[in-house]
Amino acid sequence: MTLAYYPGCSMHGTSREYEESLLAVAAALELGLTEIADWSCCGASSAHAADHLLGVALPARNLALAEAQGADEVLAPCAACYNRLSGAVHAVAEEPGMAAKVPEVLGRAFANSVRVLSIVELLQGLAPVIEERVAARLEPNPLEHLNIAAYWGCLLVRPAAITGFDDAERPTGMDDVISACSANPVSWNMAVECCGGAFSVSRTSSVLRLSRAIIEDARHCGADAILAACPLCHANLDFRQSAMSLRGEPPMPVLYITQLVGLALGLPMAALGFERHFVDTQPLFARLAREAEKAAAAAAERDAAKAARAAAKAGAS
Amino acid sequence: MARCYQCGKCSAGCPMGAEMALPPHDIMRLTIANDRERLFNDDSLWLCLTCETCSARCPNDVDPARVIDALRELAAGEGAEHAPRNIRAFHESFLEQIRSTGRLSEVGLIMQYKLRSGALLQDVAVAPAMLRRGKLPLRPQRIAGVGEVKALMAACERERGARAAPAAGGAAAPGAGATGGHHNGEDAR
Numbered sequence: 431m432t433l434a435y436y437p438g439c440s441m442h443g444t445s446r447e448y449e450e451s452l453l454a455v456a457a458a459l460e461l462g463l464t465e466i467a468d469w470s471c472c473g474a475s476s477a478h479a480a481d482h483l484l485g486v487a488l489p490a491r492n493l494a495l496a497e498a499q500g501a502d503e504v505l506a507p508c509a510a511c512y513n514r515l516s517g518a519v520h521a522v523a524e525e526p527g528m529a530a531k532v533p534e535v536l537g538r539a540f541a542n543s544v545r546v547l548s549i550v551e552l553l554q555g556l557a558p559v560i561e562e563r564v565a566a567r568l569e570p571n572p573l574e575h576l577n578i579a580a581y582w583g584c585l586l587v588r589p590a591a592i593t594g595f596d597d598a599e600r601p602t603g604m605d606d607v608i609s610a611c612s613a614n615p616v617s618w619n620m621a622v623e624c625c626g627g628a629f630s631v632s633r634t635s636s637v638l639r640l641s642r643a644i645i646e647d648a649r650h651c652g653a654d655a656i657l658a659a660c661p662l663c664h665a666n667l668d669f670r671q672s673a674m675s676l677r678g679e680p681p682m683p684v685l686y687i688t689q690l691v692g693l694a695l696g697l698p699m700a701a702l703g704f705e706r707h708f709v710d711t712q713p714l715f716a717r718l719a720r721e722a723e724k725a726a727a728a729a730a731e732r733d734a735a736k737a738a739r740a741a742a743k744a745g746a747s
Numbered sequence: 748m749a750r751c752y753q754c755g756k757c758s759a760g761c762p763m764g765a766e767m768a769l770p771p772h773d774i775m776r777l778t779i780a781n782d783r784e785r786l787f788n789d790d791s792l793w794l795c796l797t798c799e800t801c802s803a804r805c806p807n808d809v810d811p812a813r814v815i816d817a818l819r820e821l822a823a824g825e826g827a828e829h830a831p832r833n834i835r836a837f838h839e840s841f842l843e844q845i846r847s848t849g850r851l852s853e854v855g856l857i858m859q860y861k862l863r864s865g866a867l868l869q870d871v872a873v874a875p876a877m878l879r880r881g882k883l884p885l886r887p888q889r890i891a892g893v894g895e896v897k898a899l900m901a902a903c904e905r906e907r908g909a910r911a912a913p914a915a916g917g918a919a920a921p922g923a924g925a926t927g928g929h930h931n932g933e934d935a936r
Contacts, residue, residue: 439850439851439852439853440851440853442850442884442888443852443853443854443882443883443884444853444877444882444883445882446881446882468849468890468891468892469850469890470845470849470850470890470892470896471844471845471849471850471851471896473842473845475797475841476837476838476841476842477841477842477845478797478816479797479816479819479820479838480819480820480823480838480842481820481903481904481907482816482817482820483903483906483907484900484903484904485816487899487902487903488845488896488899488900491892491895491896491899531906534902535899535902535903535906536895536899537895537898537899537902538895584796584797584798584799584800587803588798588799588800588802588803589799589802589803589810589812590803598803599803622800623762624762624796624798624800626762626796627796627797627798628796628837629796629834631837631856631857631860631869631870632831632833632834632836632837632860632864633794633831633833633834634869636763636766636794640762669873672873705880706880706881706882707880708876708880
């Protein structure tokens with residue numbers, strides 16, 4: 431099995447830390463990602479609204495390149511790219527005439543033979559490996575004290591005919607990854623609500639309204655942070671937080687799913703791009719580290735007391 | 748599409764419903780009635796985020812998100828003057844970026860968007876913070892296959908022209924049978 435990698439445009443710009451953490455995790459887990467040579471933009475969020483065929487053809491060019499490269503799976507970590515690539519696979523397979531039309535407009539052979547993989551599917555499949563690595567670590571583990579809300583947004587779960595790897599209303603795959611990392615998934619209400627997506631620039635007021643509701647619900651449900659798997663969601667929740675009035679409450683850190691996995695694998699924070707976030711994650715991790723040390727000290731004390739009791743009992747008998 | 752029985756579940760879950768004069772179930776009703784006048788003289792179509800919540804929750808398996816995309820495509824053919832300037836500027840700048848480099852340069856997108864929308868000062872204050880975080884590469888990545896991308900975009904445009912041509916006669920007259928047929932053809936699954 432060869433896994434091709436489709437970065438998409440945001441990974442080289444506003445979501446650099448997503449790619450940095452992905453590549454660090456891929457190296458640590460020896461995934462062997464091969465970037466699609468000369469990939470082009472998938473057309474998300476604009477092409478489909480202008481022209482349906484264009485919305486299929488732009489992502490299909492990349493699938494055709496992956497095929498030519500001998501790949502049978504393509505990883506698209508950006509949720510929007512994943513949705514457009516997967517949508518193209520679906521449209522070419524299901525819509526009459528598309529299978530003939532698409533190679534024609536591409537000017538390339540295209541057999542529609544590649545499977546598109548989201549980051550959640552990939553990491554969910556690796557959950558046992560991640561869990562093993564976490565268990566093998568000895569030091570007090572701050573992640574055990576992290577309560578985090580898995581934010582799916584729209585494009586990883588809808589339309590179900592295109593995505594379909596998890597439940598559209600109550601998906602659980604990201605929670606599995608959180609648990610494998612030894613953190614605690616929070617039960618909340620806004621996991622599949624829209625953050626305002628591509629209106630970040632063209633209608634910022636709507637994005638602030640929608641994203642604020644997501645952050646407030648996460649906090650209300652006890653989350654220390656939000657977990658994202660999409661550059662657009664991350665920008666709306668992290669970068670736009672500075673413009674939100676959060677009613678005097680402290681900022682809510684937003685982590686990429688690959689950053690969490692990187693931490694679980696013991697990779698240094700500097701390799702995972704945390705310094706690129708707008709909401710500072712340091713106070714949260716400092717607090718988690720203190721809690722972990724306190725818990726470790728308490729556990730040591732308990733063990734010592736137990737040992738002392740056992741010794742006393744042995745002495746008495 | 749004719750299966751829509753106006754239950755309103757699409758509008759209930761729509762994140763933009765509160766900001767739309769015509770929330771999704773109204774768009775569905777007017778589309779079935781082929782009321783182009785009201786559909787295209789309003790910005791509701793352009794406020795759709797394509798989050799697909801409507802289509803996911805429709806109890807009768809209608810696909811409002813796809814209908815709205817098809818309507819936007821039709822509206823654009825007729826000038827789309829009711830698309831909010833900012834949203835139209837965003838989409839146009841987005842596609843122009845792909846046409847000229849094969850990829851989307853976010854810096855290029857924002858610069859072009861500012862020129863098209865007139866929102867010159869929007870977010871200017873955050874640019875230094877973005878740069879400091881290494882999030883704004885200033886040099887666009889032009890791919891080797893940019894000619895190929897340009898050609899495929901042109902081919903799609905020609906296809907669209909060819910599709911629109913037979914319906915052009917009915918397009919001028921709202922309620923004409925030919926346009927209703929076009930809608931149905933567009934959304935038949």
